[in-house]
Amino acid sequence: MILGAASRLLAESSTGDVSTRAVCDAAGVAQPTLYRLFGDKDGLLAAVVDAGFERYLASKRALAPTGDPAADLRDGWDNHVAFALSSPHLYRLMFVPGLGTEPAAVKEMHTLLRRTVDRCATAGLLRVPAGAATQIVMSANTGLALSLVTHPGLFPELSLSALVRDIVLAGVLTGADPAPVHSGADEATAIAAITLAAILRTAPPAALTDGETGLLLEWADRLAATHLAAPAVGATGVRRTQLSPSTSTSHSLSQGDNLS
Protein backbone atom coordinates (compact mmCIF):
# COMPACT_ATOMS: atom_id res chain seq x y z
CA MET A 1 0.00 0.00 0.00
CA ILE A 2 2.73 2.41 -1.03
CA LEU A 3 0.28 4.74 -2.71
CA GLY A 4 -1.88 5.01 0.37
CA ALA A 5 1.12 5.77 2.54
CA ALA A 6 2.24 8.45 0.11
CA SER A 7 -1.19 10.06 0.04
CA ARG A 8 -1.46 9.98 3.80
CA LEU A 9 2.01 11.40 4.37
CA LEU A 10 1.35 14.10 1.82
CA ALA A 11 -1.88 15.11 3.48
CA GLU A 12 -0.20 15.19 6.90
CA SER A 13 2.90 16.94 5.64
CA SER A 14 3.43 20.53 6.60
CA THR A 15 5.58 21.47 3.62
CA GLY A 16 3.47 19.77 0.98
CA ASP A 17 6.32 17.47 0.08
CA VAL A 18 7.24 13.89 0.95
CA SER A 19 10.48 11.91 0.74
CA THR A 20 10.60 8.53 -0.92
CA ARG A 21 12.33 7.18 2.19
CA ALA A 22 9.51 8.27 4.46
CA VAL A 23 6.97 6.72 2.12
CA CYS A 24 8.90 3.45 2.00
CA ASP A 25 9.29 3.36 5.76
CA ALA A 26 5.59 4.00 6.25
CA ALA A 27 4.71 1.33 3.68
CA GLY A 28 7.25 -1.15 5.09
CA VAL A 29 9.21 -1.62 1.88
CA ALA A 30 12.62 -0.67 0.63
CA GLN A 31 13.30 2.07 -1.86
CA PRO A 32 13.98 0.01 -4.99
CA THR A 33 10.53 -1.51 -4.61
CA LEU A 34 9.00 1.90 -4.92
CA TYR A 35 11.19 2.72 -7.89
CA ARG A 36 10.33 -0.52 -9.64
CA LEU A 37 6.61 0.06 -9.16
CA PHE A 38 6.48 3.76 -9.97
CA GLY A 39 9.73 4.26 -11.82
CA ASP A 40 10.28 7.66 -10.37
CA LYS A 41 9.33 9.98 -7.59
CA ASP A 42 7.36 11.95 -10.14
CA GLY A 43 5.68 8.70 -11.08
CA LEU A 44 4.65 8.13 -7.49
CA LEU A 45 3.32 11.65 -7.19
CA ALA A 46 1.52 11.24 -10.48
CA ALA A 47 -0.14 8.14 -9.09
CA VAL A 48 -1.10 10.09 -5.98
CA VAL A 49 -2.54 12.80 -8.20
CA ASP A 50 -4.46 10.24 -10.21
CA ALA A 51 -5.91 8.73 -7.05
CA GLY A 52 -6.89 12.16 -5.81
CA PHE A 53 -8.43 12.94 -9.13
CA GLU A 54 -10.41 9.74 -8.96
CA ARG A 55 -11.83 10.97 -5.70
CA TYR A 56 -12.51 14.36 -7.22
CA LEU A 57 -14.32 12.90 -10.19
CA ALA A 58 -16.34 10.67 -7.89
CA SER A 59 -17.57 13.71 -5.99
CA LYS A 60 -18.24 15.32 -9.35
CA ARG A 61 -20.35 12.43 -10.53
CA ALA A 62 -22.29 12.56 -7.29
CA LEU A 63 -23.56 15.90 -8.54
CA ALA A 64 -25.61 14.35 -11.29
CA PRO A 65 -26.84 16.71 -14.01
CA THR A 66 -30.20 18.21 -13.16
CA GLY A 67 -32.63 20.07 -15.32
CA ASP A 68 -30.96 23.33 -14.34
CA PRO A 69 -27.51 23.47 -15.97
CA ALA A 70 -26.82 26.89 -14.48
CA ALA A 71 -27.30 25.48 -10.99
CA ASP A 72 -25.08 22.56 -11.95
CA LEU A 73 -22.40 25.01 -12.96
CA ARG A 74 -22.67 26.74 -9.64
CA ASP A 75 -22.58 23.51 -7.67
CA GLY A 76 -19.57 22.44 -9.69
CA TRP A 77 -17.76 25.61 -8.66
CA ASP A 78 -18.54 25.08 -5.00
CA ASN A 79 -17.57 21.45 -5.21
CA HIS A 80 -14.25 22.36 -6.77
CA VAL A 81 -13.40 24.91 -4.09
CA ALA A 82 -14.48 22.53 -1.34
CA PHE A 83 -12.19 19.84 -2.70
CA ALA A 84 -9.28 22.25 -2.82
CA LEU A 85 -9.83 23.32 0.78
CA SER A 86 -10.28 19.75 1.95
CA SER A 87 -6.87 18.63 0.67
CA PRO A 88 -4.69 21.63 -0.07
CA HIS A 89 -1.45 19.78 -0.70
CA LEU A 90 -3.04 17.34 -3.05
CA TYR A 91 -4.78 20.17 -4.82
CA ARG A 92 -1.53 21.98 -5.34
CA LEU A 93 0.04 18.84 -6.74
CA MET A 94 -2.88 18.50 -9.11
CA PHE A 95 -3.11 22.07 -10.31
CA VAL A 96 0.36 23.53 -9.82
CA PRO A 97 2.49 21.03 -11.71
CA GLY A 98 6.22 21.44 -11.82
CA LEU A 99 5.99 23.60 -14.90
CA GLY A 100 6.21 21.08 -17.68
CA THR A 101 4.31 18.06 -16.39
CA GLU A 102 0.70 18.46 -17.37
CA PRO A 103 -1.46 15.92 -15.56
CA ALA A 104 -3.81 14.50 -18.13
CA ALA A 105 -6.56 14.49 -15.54
CA VAL A 106 -6.79 18.26 -15.72
CA LYS A 107 -7.82 18.06 -19.34
CA GLU A 108 -10.43 15.50 -18.44
CA MET A 109 -11.83 17.92 -15.91
CA HIS A 110 -11.83 20.57 -18.57
CA THR A 111 -13.98 18.45 -20.86
CA LEU A 112 -16.26 17.63 -17.93
CA LEU A 113 -16.83 21.31 -17.33
CA ARG A 114 -17.26 21.79 -21.05
CA ARG A 115 -20.14 19.34 -21.02
CA THR A 116 -22.01 21.31 -18.38
CA VAL A 117 -21.29 24.52 -20.24
CA ASP A 118 -22.60 22.98 -23.42
CA ARG A 119 -25.80 22.07 -21.62
CA CYS A 120 -26.11 25.71 -20.65
CA ALA A 121 -25.48 26.68 -24.24
CA THR A 122 -28.11 24.41 -25.71
CA ALA A 123 -30.54 25.82 -23.17
CA GLY A 124 -29.79 29.29 -24.52
CA LEU A 125 -28.25 30.44 -21.26
CA LEU A 126 -24.81 31.38 -22.61
CA ARG A 127 -23.82 34.88 -23.67
CA VAL A 128 -20.27 33.98 -24.71
CA PRO A 129 -19.12 31.07 -26.90
CA ALA A 130 -18.99 27.76 -25.07
CA GLY A 131 -15.22 27.45 -25.41
CA ALA A 132 -14.64 30.90 -23.99
CA ALA A 133 -17.10 30.29 -21.18
CA THR A 134 -15.36 27.05 -20.28
CA GLN A 135 -11.95 28.68 -20.11
CA ILE A 136 -13.26 31.65 -18.18
CA VAL A 137 -15.01 29.54 -15.56
CA MET A 138 -12.17 27.03 -15.37
CA SER A 139 -9.40 29.55 -14.91
CA ALA A 140 -11.39 31.67 -12.49
CA ASN A 141 -12.39 28.63 -10.46
CA THR A 142 -8.94 27.05 -10.19
CA GLY A 143 -7.41 30.45 -9.76
CA LEU A 144 -9.65 31.36 -6.88
CA ALA A 145 -9.16 27.96 -5.27
CA LEU A 146 -5.39 28.34 -5.57
CA SER A 147 -5.57 31.74 -3.98
CA LEU A 148 -7.60 30.38 -1.10
CA VAL A 149 -5.26 27.43 -0.66
CA THR A 150 -1.94 29.22 -0.91
CA HIS A 151 -2.94 32.42 0.90
CA PRO A 152 -5.08 31.20 3.75
CA GLY A 153 -4.20 34.34 5.68
CA LEU A 154 -5.02 36.90 3.05
CA PHE A 155 -8.51 35.75 2.12
CA PRO A 156 -10.19 34.65 5.31
CA GLU A 157 -13.64 35.26 3.91
CA LEU A 158 -15.49 32.07 3.38
CA SER A 159 -17.95 33.86 1.17
CA LEU A 160 -15.28 35.18 -1.19
CA SER A 161 -15.64 32.12 -3.36
CA ALA A 162 -19.38 32.67 -3.66
CA LEU A 163 -18.90 36.32 -4.53
CA VAL A 164 -16.41 35.64 -7.30
CA ARG A 165 -18.47 32.71 -8.51
CA ASP A 166 -21.64 34.73 -8.87
CA ILE A 167 -19.79 37.54 -10.63
CA VAL A 168 -18.08 35.21 -13.08
CA LEU A 169 -21.19 33.17 -13.79
CA ALA A 170 -23.22 36.32 -14.24
CA GLY A 171 -20.71 37.48 -16.82
CA VAL A 172 -21.04 34.21 -18.70
CA LEU A 173 -24.70 33.34 -18.34
CA THR A 174 -27.81 35.19 -19.40
CA GLY A 175 -30.47 36.18 -16.94
CA ALA A 176 -28.13 36.09 -13.98
CA ASP A 177 -27.43 39.17 -11.91
CA PRO A 178 -23.92 39.68 -10.58
CA ALA A 179 -23.42 39.05 -6.90
CA PRO A 180 -25.04 42.13 -5.43
CA VAL A 181 -28.70 41.58 -6.13
CA HIS A 182 -30.51 44.79 -5.55
CA SER A 183 -33.14 46.55 -7.53
CA GLY A 184 -33.87 50.20 -8.10
CA ALA A 185 -33.73 52.21 -4.91
CA ASP A 186 -31.88 49.45 -3.07
CA GLU A 187 -29.00 49.63 -5.48
CA ALA A 188 -28.77 53.38 -5.19
CA THR A 189 -28.82 53.06 -1.41
CA ALA A 190 -26.06 50.47 -1.39
CA ILE A 191 -23.83 52.43 -3.74
CA ALA A 192 -24.33 55.61 -1.77
CA ALA A 193 -23.48 53.79 1.45
CA ILE A 194 -20.37 52.26 -0.12
CA THR A 195 -19.25 55.62 -1.43
CA LEU A 196 -19.84 57.34 1.88
CA ALA A 197 -17.97 54.64 3.77
CA ALA A 198 -14.97 54.99 1.49
CA ILE A 199 -14.93 58.75 1.84
CA LEU A 200 -15.26 58.55 5.61
CA ARG A 201 -12.39 56.10 5.74
CA THR A 202 -9.99 58.04 3.53
CA ALA A 203 -10.88 61.55 4.70
CA PRO A 204 -12.75 61.74 8.01
CA PRO A 205 -14.79 64.95 8.04
CA ALA A 206 -14.16 67.62 10.65
CA ALA A 207 -17.86 68.23 11.22
CA LEU A 208 -18.22 64.94 13.11
CA THR A 209 -16.43 63.63 16.16
CA ASP A 210 -14.41 60.46 15.86
CA GLY A 211 -17.07 58.54 17.71
CA GLU A 212 -19.81 59.83 15.46
CA THR A 213 -17.77 59.03 12.36
CA GLY A 214 -17.17 55.52 13.65
CA LEU A 215 -20.81 54.90 14.30
CA LEU A 216 -21.81 56.32 10.93
CA LEU A 217 -19.18 54.14 9.31
CA GLU A 218 -20.58 51.07 11.00
CA TRP A 219 -24.07 51.80 9.74
CA ALA A 220 -22.85 52.57 6.23
CA ASP A 221 -20.91 49.31 6.16
CA ARG A 222 -23.97 47.43 7.26
CA LEU A 223 -26.07 49.05 4.56
CA ALA A 224 -23.38 48.30 1.98
CA ALA A 225 -22.98 44.66 2.94
CA THR A 226 -26.61 43.59 3.31
CA HIS A 227 -27.06 42.61 -0.31
CA LEU A 228 -23.97 40.40 -0.23
CA ALA A 229 -25.88 37.86 1.80
CA ALA A 230 -28.72 37.67 -0.69
CA PRO A 231 -29.11 34.59 -2.86
CA ALA A 232 -27.88 35.12 -6.38
CA VAL A 233 -27.86 33.47 -9.79
CA GLY A 234 -30.24 30.59 -10.20
CA ALA A 235 -31.87 31.26 -6.88
CA THR A 236 -34.42 28.50 -7.31
CA GLY A 237 -33.58 24.96 -6.43
CA VAL A 238 -30.33 25.60 -4.62
CA ARG A 239 -28.67 22.29 -3.84
CA ARG A 240 -25.94 21.85 -1.31
CA THR A 241 -22.83 20.02 -2.32
CA GLN A 242 -21.72 17.30 0.06
CA LEU A 243 -18.29 18.75 0.49
CA SER A 244 -18.98 22.42 0.89
CA PRO A 245 -21.34 23.37 3.64
CA SER A 246 -19.41 26.57 4.23
CA THR A 247 -19.16 27.89 0.69
CA SER A 248 -22.81 27.71 -0.10
CA THR A 249 -24.61 30.73 -1.39
CA SER A 250 -26.83 31.51 1.50
CA HIS A 251 -23.91 31.82 3.86
CA SER A 252 -24.24 35.22 5.41
CA LEU A 253 -21.48 37.55 6.49
CA SER A 254 -22.41 37.46 10.12
CA GLN A 255 -19.18 36.23 11.63
CA GLY A 256 -15.75 37.81 11.63
CA ASP A 257 -15.75 38.85 8.01
CA ASN A 258 -14.58 42.37 7.31
CA LEU A 259 -15.35 43.23 3.74
CA SER A 260 -15.71 46.92 4.24
Add this chain to the structure above:
Amino acid sequence: MILGAASRLLAESSTGDVSTRAVCDAAGVAQPTLYRLFGDKDGLLAAVVDAGFERYLASKRALAPTGDPAADLRDGWDNHVAFALSSPHLYRLMFVPGLGTEPAAVKEMHTLLRRTVDRCATAGLLRVPAGAATQIVMSANTGLALSLVTHPGLFPELSLSALVRDIVLAGVLTGADPAPVHSGADEATAIAAITLAAILRTAPPAALTDGETGLLLEWADRLAATHLAAPAVGATGVRRTQLSPSTSTSHSLSQGDNLS
Protein backbone atom coordinates in the same frame (compact mmCIF):
# COMPACT_ATOMS: atom_id res chain seq x y z
CA MET B 1 26.36 39.82 -6.91
CA ILE B 2 24.92 36.64 -5.45
CA LEU B 3 21.38 37.94 -5.64
CA GLY B 4 21.68 38.79 -9.33
CA ALA B 5 23.07 35.35 -10.09
CA ALA B 6 20.22 33.73 -8.19
CA SER B 7 17.61 35.77 -10.03
CA ARG B 8 19.19 35.05 -13.38
CA LEU B 9 19.53 31.32 -12.74
CA LEU B 10 15.96 31.19 -11.51
CA ALA B 11 14.67 32.92 -14.62
CA GLU B 12 16.67 30.60 -16.86
CA SER B 13 15.81 27.49 -14.87
CA SER B 14 13.45 25.00 -16.41
CA THR B 15 12.18 23.54 -13.15
CA GLY B 16 11.67 26.84 -11.34
CA ASP B 17 14.24 25.87 -8.74
CA VAL B 18 17.89 26.66 -8.18
CA SER B 19 20.62 25.03 -6.11
CA THR B 20 22.77 27.05 -3.76
CA ARG B 21 25.82 25.47 -5.35
CA ALA B 22 24.87 26.66 -8.81
CA VAL B 23 24.22 30.14 -7.49
CA CYS B 24 27.58 30.20 -5.71
CA ASP B 25 29.41 28.95 -8.79
CA ALA B 26 27.74 31.57 -10.95
CA ALA B 27 28.53 34.29 -8.44
CA GLY B 28 32.11 33.09 -7.94
CA VAL B 29 31.85 32.56 -4.21
CA ALA B 30 31.77 29.59 -1.87
CA GLN B 31 28.68 28.29 -0.18
CA PRO B 32 29.31 29.55 3.37
CA THR B 33 29.44 33.07 1.97
CA LEU B 34 25.91 32.70 0.72
CA TYR B 35 24.77 31.25 4.01
CA ARG B 36 26.41 34.01 5.98
CA LEU B 37 24.77 36.71 3.85
CA PHE B 38 21.32 35.18 3.54
CA GLY B 39 21.28 32.74 6.41
CA ASP B 40 19.29 30.21 4.53
CA LYS B 41 18.21 29.10 1.10
CA ASP B 42 14.78 30.43 1.95
CA GLY B 43 16.46 33.68 2.90
CA LEU B 44 18.09 33.87 -0.50
CA LEU B 45 14.82 33.15 -2.25
CA ALA B 46 13.10 35.72 -0.07
CA ALA B 47 15.67 38.26 -1.18
CA VAL B 48 15.05 37.28 -4.79
CA VAL B 49 11.33 37.71 -4.19
CA ASP B 50 11.90 41.09 -2.62
CA ALA B 51 13.97 42.21 -5.57
CA GLY B 52 11.32 40.98 -7.97
CA PHE B 53 8.70 42.76 -5.98
CA GLU B 54 10.72 45.93 -6.15
CA ARG B 55 10.60 45.63 -9.92
CA TYR B 56 6.89 44.93 -9.79
CA LEU B 57 6.16 47.94 -7.63
CA ALA B 58 8.29 50.08 -9.92
CA SER B 59 6.16 49.07 -12.89
CA LYS B 60 3.14 49.74 -10.72
CA ARG B 61 4.25 53.23 -9.86
CA ALA B 62 4.86 53.88 -13.53
CA LEU B 63 1.11 53.60 -13.91
CA ALA B 64 0.45 56.80 -12.04
CA PRO B 65 -3.13 57.35 -10.89
CA THR B 66 -5.20 59.13 -13.48
CA GLY B 67 -8.55 60.80 -13.19
CA ASP B 68 -10.20 57.53 -14.17
CA PRO B 69 -9.80 55.06 -11.30
CA ALA B 70 -11.72 52.36 -13.20
CA ALA B 71 -9.19 52.55 -16.02
CA ASP B 72 -6.42 52.43 -13.42
CA LEU B 73 -7.95 49.27 -12.03
CA ARG B 74 -8.00 47.74 -15.48
CA ASP B 75 -4.45 48.76 -16.24
CA GLY B 76 -3.37 47.35 -12.90
CA TRP B 77 -4.88 44.00 -13.83
CA ASP B 78 -3.11 43.94 -17.18
CA ASN B 79 0.14 45.01 -15.60
CA HIS B 80 -0.12 42.22 -13.05
CA VAL B 81 -0.76 39.54 -15.66
CA ALA B 82 2.02 40.89 -17.85
CA PHE B 83 4.46 40.70 -14.97
CA ALA B 84 3.46 37.13 -14.24
CA LEU B 85 3.95 36.10 -17.85
CA SER B 86 7.25 37.95 -18.13
CA SER B 87 8.83 36.02 -15.24
CA PRO B 88 6.78 32.93 -14.44
CA HIS B 89 9.19 31.33 -12.00
CA LEU B 90 9.63 34.49 -10.02
CA TYR B 91 5.89 35.00 -10.00
CA ARG B 92 5.35 31.56 -8.59
CA LEU B 93 7.89 32.20 -5.89
CA MET B 94 6.10 35.40 -5.03
CA PHE B 95 2.55 34.13 -5.04
CA VAL B 96 2.80 30.41 -4.32
CA PRO B 97 4.80 30.41 -1.12
CA GLY B 98 5.80 27.17 0.52
CA LEU B 99 2.57 27.09 2.49
CA GLY B 100 3.49 28.92 5.63
CA THR B 101 5.84 31.65 4.49
CA GLU B 102 3.79 34.68 3.62
CA PRO B 103 5.91 37.22 1.81
CA ALA B 104 5.10 40.57 3.35
CA ALA B 105 5.26 42.12 -0.07
CA VAL B 106 1.98 40.49 -1.02
CA LYS B 107 0.19 42.40 1.69
CA GLU B 108 1.76 45.58 0.47
CA MET B 109 0.37 44.88 -2.97
CA HIS B 110 -2.98 44.27 -1.38
CA THR B 111 -3.00 47.71 0.19
CA LEU B 112 -1.85 49.21 -3.08
CA LEU B 113 -4.83 47.69 -4.84
CA ARG B 114 -7.01 48.79 -1.99
CA ARG B 115 -5.99 52.39 -2.62
CA THR B 116 -7.14 52.24 -6.23
CA VAL B 117 -10.34 50.53 -5.17
CA ASP B 118 -10.95 53.26 -2.62
CA ARG B 119 -10.54 55.84 -5.32
CA CYS B 120 -13.22 54.03 -7.28
CA ALA B 121 -15.40 53.98 -4.19
CA THR B 122 -15.11 57.70 -3.48
CA ALA B 123 -16.01 58.30 -7.13
CA GLY B 124 -19.18 56.32 -6.57
CA LEU B 125 -18.14 53.59 -8.98
CA LEU B 126 -18.30 50.65 -6.57
CA ARG B 127 -21.29 48.37 -6.18
CA VAL B 128 -19.75 46.20 -3.46
CA PRO B 129 -17.93 47.28 -0.31
CA ALA B 130 -14.34 48.33 -0.91
CA GLY B 131 -12.91 45.46 1.13
CA ALA B 132 -14.91 42.89 -0.76
CA ALA B 133 -14.03 44.47 -4.08
CA THR B 134 -10.34 44.41 -3.21
CA GLN B 135 -10.42 40.75 -2.28
CA ILE B 136 -12.46 39.83 -5.32
CA VAL B 137 -10.18 41.61 -7.77
CA MET B 138 -7.03 40.47 -6.00
CA SER B 139 -7.93 36.80 -5.86
CA ALA B 140 -9.29 36.75 -9.37
CA ASN B 141 -6.26 38.54 -10.74
CA THR B 142 -3.61 36.43 -9.02
CA GLY B 143 -5.68 33.34 -9.62
CA LEU B 144 -5.95 33.96 -13.31
CA ALA B 145 -2.27 34.84 -13.58
CA LEU B 146 -1.38 31.63 -11.75
CA SER B 147 -3.54 29.65 -14.11
CA LEU B 148 -1.89 31.25 -17.13
CA VAL B 149 1.58 30.67 -15.69
CA THR B 150 1.18 27.10 -14.51
CA HIS B 151 -1.03 25.85 -17.33
CA PRO B 152 0.45 27.45 -20.40
CA GLY B 153 -0.94 24.63 -22.48
CA LEU B 154 -4.51 24.74 -21.27
CA PHE B 155 -5.21 28.43 -21.69
CA PRO B 156 -3.47 29.50 -24.85
CA GLU B 157 -5.81 32.42 -25.36
CA LEU B 158 -4.09 35.69 -24.84
CA SER B 159 -7.44 37.39 -24.54
CA LEU B 160 -8.60 35.16 -21.70
CA SER B 161 -7.17 37.58 -19.17
CA ALA B 162 -9.07 40.47 -20.73
CA LEU B 163 -12.30 38.46 -20.75
CA VAL B 164 -12.08 37.51 -17.09
CA ARG B 165 -10.93 41.00 -16.16
CA ASP B 166 -13.88 42.70 -17.82
CA ILE B 167 -16.30 40.25 -16.25
CA VAL B 168 -14.87 40.66 -12.77
CA LEU B 169 -14.60 44.42 -12.98
CA ALA B 170 -18.11 44.64 -14.36
CA GLY B 171 -19.31 42.70 -11.34
CA VAL B 172 -17.57 45.08 -9.00
CA LEU B 173 -17.98 48.45 -10.69
CA THR B 174 -21.07 50.37 -11.67
CA GLY B 175 -21.74 51.40 -15.21
CA ALA B 176 -19.52 48.73 -16.69
CA ASP B 177 -20.87 46.10 -19.01
CA PRO B 178 -19.54 42.58 -18.75
CA ALA B 179 -17.19 41.48 -21.47
CA PRO B 180 -19.61 40.83 -24.32
CA VAL B 181 -20.77 44.30 -25.24
CA HIS B 182 -23.78 43.99 -27.45
CA SER B 183 -27.03 45.85 -27.45
CA GLY B 184 -30.55 44.80 -28.30
CA ALA B 185 -30.73 42.79 -31.47
CA ASP B 186 -26.99 42.14 -31.44
CA GLU B 187 -27.22 40.36 -28.11
CA ALA B 188 -30.11 38.22 -29.28
CA THR B 189 -28.17 37.35 -32.43
CA ALA B 190 -25.07 36.40 -30.51
CA ILE B 191 -26.95 34.24 -28.02
CA ALA B 192 -28.85 32.51 -30.77
CA ALA B 193 -25.63 31.83 -32.64
CA ILE B 194 -23.96 30.49 -29.50
CA THR B 195 -26.92 28.24 -28.77
CA LEU B 196 -27.06 26.95 -32.33
CA ALA B 197 -23.35 26.24 -32.35
CA ALA B 198 -23.58 24.25 -29.15
CA ILE B 199 -26.52 22.22 -30.46
CA LEU B 200 -24.79 21.54 -33.76
CA ARG B 201 -21.70 20.39 -31.93
CA THR B 202 -23.43 18.06 -29.49
CA ALA B 203 -26.09 16.70 -31.81
CA PRO B 204 -25.46 17.22 -35.55
CA PRO B 205 -28.79 17.27 -37.35
CA ALA B 206 -29.60 14.69 -40.00
CA ALA B 207 -31.14 17.23 -42.32
CA LEU B 208 -27.73 18.67 -43.18
CA THR B 209 -24.66 17.02 -44.62
CA ASP B 210 -21.48 17.04 -42.61
CA GLY B 211 -20.02 19.68 -44.88
CA GLU B 212 -23.05 21.90 -44.56
CA THR B 213 -23.04 21.50 -40.78
CA GLY B 214 -19.39 22.40 -40.66
CA LEU B 215 -19.88 25.53 -42.69
CA LEU B 216 -22.89 26.57 -40.65
CA LEU B 217 -20.90 25.95 -37.51
CA GLU B 218 -18.11 28.18 -38.74
CA TRP B 219 -20.52 31.02 -39.45
CA ALA B 220 -22.26 30.61 -36.12
CA ASP B 221 -18.93 30.67 -34.31
CA ARG B 222 -17.97 33.83 -36.13
CA LEU B 223 -21.26 35.47 -35.19
CA ALA B 224 -20.84 34.37 -31.59
CA ALA B 225 -17.27 35.59 -31.25
CA THR B 226 -17.51 39.01 -32.89
CA HIS B 227 -18.48 40.85 -29.76
CA LEU B 228 -15.53 39.41 -27.84
CA ALA B 229 -13.22 41.75 -29.71
CA ALA B 230 -15.19 44.84 -28.78
CA PRO B 231 -13.78 47.29 -26.25
CA ALA B 232 -15.30 46.94 -22.85
CA VAL B 233 -15.46 48.66 -19.47
CA GLY B 234 -14.12 52.20 -19.37
CA ALA B 235 -13.83 52.38 -23.11
CA THR B 236 -12.66 55.98 -23.10
CA GLY B 237 -9.03 56.78 -22.59
CA VAL B 238 -7.65 53.27 -22.79
CA ARG B 239 -3.99 53.34 -21.85
CA ARG B 240 -1.55 50.63 -22.68
CA THR B 241 0.65 49.27 -19.95
CA GLN B 242 4.32 49.07 -20.78
CA LEU B 243 4.55 45.42 -20.00
CA SER B 244 1.46 44.04 -21.61
CA PRO B 245 1.07 44.76 -25.28
CA SER B 246 -0.57 41.40 -25.77
CA THR B 247 -3.18 41.48 -23.03
CA SER B 248 -4.71 44.78 -23.99
CA THR B 249 -8.39 45.03 -24.55
CA SER B 250 -8.45 45.70 -28.24
CA HIS B 251 -6.61 42.51 -28.99
CA SER B 252 -8.81 40.65 -31.41
CA LEU B 253 -9.28 36.93 -31.68
CA SER B 254 -7.89 36.68 -35.16
CA GLN B 255 -5.04 34.25 -34.61
CA GLY B 256 -5.14 30.63 -33.52
CA ASP B 257 -7.63 31.11 -30.73
CA ASN B 258 -10.45 28.62 -30.56
CA LEU B 259 -13.02 29.80 -28.11
CA SER B 260 -15.97 28.11 -29.68
Add this chain to the structure above:
DNA sequence: GAAAAGCTGTTATCGTCGATTACATGAACA
Protein backbone atom coordinates in the same frame (compact mmCIF):
# COMPACT_ATOMS: atom_id res chain seq x y z
C1' DG C 1 52.95 50.19 16.95
C1' DA C 2 51.20 45.75 18.50
C1' DA C 3 47.52 43.08 19.96
C1' DA C 4 42.63 42.14 20.31
C1' DA C 5 38.19 42.06 17.98
C1' DG C 6 35.47 41.52 14.14
C1' DC C 7 34.21 40.96 9.43
C1' DT C 8 34.84 38.18 5.21
C1' DG C 9 35.82 34.31 2.75
C1' DT C 10 37.74 29.55 2.26
C1' DT C 11 38.20 24.21 2.50
C1' DA C 12 36.41 20.17 4.18
C1' DT C 13 32.69 17.73 5.90
C1' DC C 14 27.95 16.01 7.56
C1' DG C 15 23.28 14.22 6.94
C1' DT C 16 19.50 13.72 3.73
C1' DC C 17 17.56 12.98 -0.49
C1' DG C 18 16.56 10.80 -5.13
C1' DA C 19 18.14 7.12 -7.79
C1' DT C 20 20.83 2.86 -9.03
C1' DT C 21 23.63 -1.29 -8.92
C1' DA C 22 24.36 -5.81 -7.55
C1' DC C 23 22.60 -9.47 -5.30
C1' DA C 24 19.18 -12.74 -2.83
C1' DT C 25 14.80 -15.29 -2.73
C1' DG C 26 11.02 -17.93 -4.37
C1' DA C 27 7.45 -19.42 -7.55
C1' DA C 28 6.37 -21.04 -12.49
C1' DC C 29 7.72 -23.80 -16.12
C1' DA C 30 10.54 -26.82 -19.34
Add this chain to the structure above:
DNA sequence: TGTTCATGTAATCGACGATAACAGCTTTTC
Protein backbone atom coordinates in the same frame (compact mmCIF):
# COMPACT_ATOMS: atom_id res chain seq x y z
C1' DT D 1 16.38 -30.44 -11.83
C1' DG D 2 17.62 -26.50 -13.84
C1' DT D 3 16.18 -22.19 -16.18
C1' DT D 4 13.64 -18.13 -16.07
C1' DC D 5 11.55 -14.35 -14.30
C1' DA D 6 9.19 -11.65 -11.01
C1' DT D 7 9.91 -9.58 -6.54
C1' DG D 8 12.42 -7.85 -2.87
C1' DT D 9 16.73 -6.19 -0.28
C1' DA D 10 21.38 -4.18 1.22
C1' DA D 11 24.78 -1.15 -0.17
C1' DT D 12 26.05 2.63 -2.67
C1' DC D 13 26.37 6.99 -5.73
C1' DG D 14 26.03 11.80 -6.77
C1' DA D 15 23.71 16.12 -5.69
C1' DC D 16 21.89 18.93 -2.41
C1' DG D 17 21.28 22.00 1.93
C1' DA D 18 23.80 23.21 5.75
C1' DT D 19 27.77 23.66 9.07
C1' DA D 20 32.31 23.44 11.50
C1' DA D 21 36.91 24.82 11.56
C1' DC D 22 40.13 27.74 9.88
C1' DA D 23 42.68 31.75 7.30
C1' DG D 24 43.26 36.62 5.64
C1' DC D 25 42.14 41.34 6.29
C1' DT D 26 40.46 45.64 8.34
C1' DT D 27 39.20 48.16 12.40
C1' DT D 28 39.51 49.21 17.05
C1' DT D 29 41.96 49.63 21.47
C1' DC D 30 45.63 49.99 24.77
